[in-house]
Amino acid sequence: MTSTGKVLLVALGAGLLGAVAGVLMNGPGPLLRSELGQQALQQAMTATAPPTPDGLAVAVRGEPIPPLTLPDLQGEPATLPADYAGRPLLVNFWASWCGPCIEEMPELDRFAATQGANGVQVVGIALDEPDAVRAFLQHTPVDYPILLDVAGPADTGVQLGNARGVLPYTVLVDAQGRLVKQKIGPFEHGEVDGWVGH
Numbered sequence: 771m772t773s774t775g776k777v778l779l780v781a782l783g784a785g786l787l788g789a790v791a792g793v794l795m796n797g798p799g800p801l802l803r804s805e806l807g808q809q810a811l812q813q814a815m816t817a818t819a820p821p822t823p824d825g826l827a828v829a830v831r832g833e834p835i836p837p838l839t840l841p842d843l844q845g846e847p848a849t850l851p852a853d854y855a856g857r858p859l860l861v862n863f864w865a866s867w868c869g870p871c872i873e874e875m876p877e878l879d880r881f882a883a884t885q886g887a888n889g890v891q892v893v894g895i896a897l898d899e900p901d902a903v904r905a906f907l908q909h910t911p912v913d914y915p916i917l918l919d920v921a922g923p924a925d926t927g928v929q930l931g932n933a934r935g936v937l938p939y940t941v942l943v944d945a946q947g948r949l950v951k952q953k954i955g956p957f958e959h960g961e962v963d964g965w966v967g968h
Contacts, residue, residue, distance in 0.1 A: 773878050781906065798878075804919050807815060808809065810937060811861070820933075821855075822923065822924070822925060822928060822933065823827060823923055823924045826924050826928070826929065827929060828928065828930075828933075829931055829941075829949040830931075830949065830952075831949050831950065831952070832933075832949070832950070833948060834851075834931055834947045834948050834949075835850065835851055835930060835941075835943055835947060835949050837849055837850070837851075837852060838850045838926045838929060838930075840895065840917040840918060840919050840926060840968075841917065841918050842916065842917055842918070843903070843904060843916055843918070845901070848893075848915065848917055850893070850926075850943070851943050851947035852947075854891050854943075855945070855947065856890065856892065856914055857889070857891050857893075857902040857945055857946055858881070858889075858890045858891070858942060858943065858944055858945055858966070859890070859893060859940055859942070859943040860878075860881075860890050860891065860892045860940060860941075860962075860966060861889045861892070861893050861894075861895060861930065861940065861941050861943065862874075862878055862892065862893070862894050862895070862915045862929040862938060862940045862944075863894075863895050863897055863930075863932065863937055863938060863939040863940070863944075864894055864895070864896055864897070864898075864937055864938050864941075865896060865897050865898040865921070865937055866896070866898050866902045866903055866905070866906035867898070867902070868937045868938065868947060870911065870937070870938055870955065870956040870958065871937055871938040871956065872906075873956055874938055874956035874957045874958075875894075875909075875910060875912055876915065876960070877957050877959055877960075877961070878892055878894070878912070878957065878962065879913060879914065881947065881963060882912075882913060882914040883913060884963075890942075890966055891914075892914040892915075893914060893915050893917060894914060894915070894916045894917070895917045895918075895919050895926055895927070896916055896917070896918055896919070897919050897920065897921035897925055897927060897935075897937065898918075898921075900911075900918050901952075903916065903918060914937060915926075927939055930949065930950050930952075931949065932952075932954075936954050936955075938955065939952070939953070939954055940952070940957070941953075941955040942965075942966060951965070951966075953965065
C-alpha cells in the first residue's frame with residue numbers, strides 16, 4: 771500500500787470513529803431523524819434481516835406497494851392502497867405493548883386531524899392481538915383508521931420494507947400507490963409534518 775493509501779485509510783478510520791463518537795455522545799436522534807440517516811438505517815437493517823418467505827411481495831422505494839388486505843376493528847376488510855387511492859397515505863405500524871409507539875400516537879392523531887378532506891390520510895396497522903388493541907384504544911383513542919395484522923415473517927410491515935420488524939415503523943405512500951418514504955422509530959412532536967412535506 772502506498773503512503774497516500776495509508777493516509778487515506780487512517781483518515782477514513784478517524785472519520786468513522788468521529789461519527790460513532792458523535793452519535794454516542796450526542797445521541798442518535800438528529801442523525802436518525804434525517805432522511806439520509808433513515809435510508810442508511812433501512813439499508814443496514816434490510817441487509818442483516820432474515821430472508822423473506824418465498825414469493826412474498828416486498829415494496830421497493832419508488833415502486834407501487836403490493837395490495838394489502840386487512841380487517842379493521844369491526845372485522846371489515848380494507849385494502850391498501852386501493853381503498854385510500856387518490857391521496858397520499860401515511861401507514862404507521864404499532865403495538866399496544868410498544869412504548870415508543872404509544873408515545874407517538876397523539877402526534878399522529880394531531881397530524882391526521884390537520885389534513886382535512888384533501889390532505890394525507892393516516893392509517894395505523896396494529897401488529898397485536900385484537901382484544902389488546904381494542905382495550906388500548908379505549909383509554910388512548912385516535913380518530914384515524916386502525917387495521918389489524920399478526921406480527922411475523924410475512925406481515926404487512928415486512929411487505930412494506932420493515933424486514934427486521936422494528937416498531938414503530940412508518941411509510942409514506944403517494945397518491946399513485948408508490949412507496950416514497952420509510953421511517954424506523956417514533957416521530958417527535960411536530961416532526962411528522964416536516965417528514966411528510968419533504
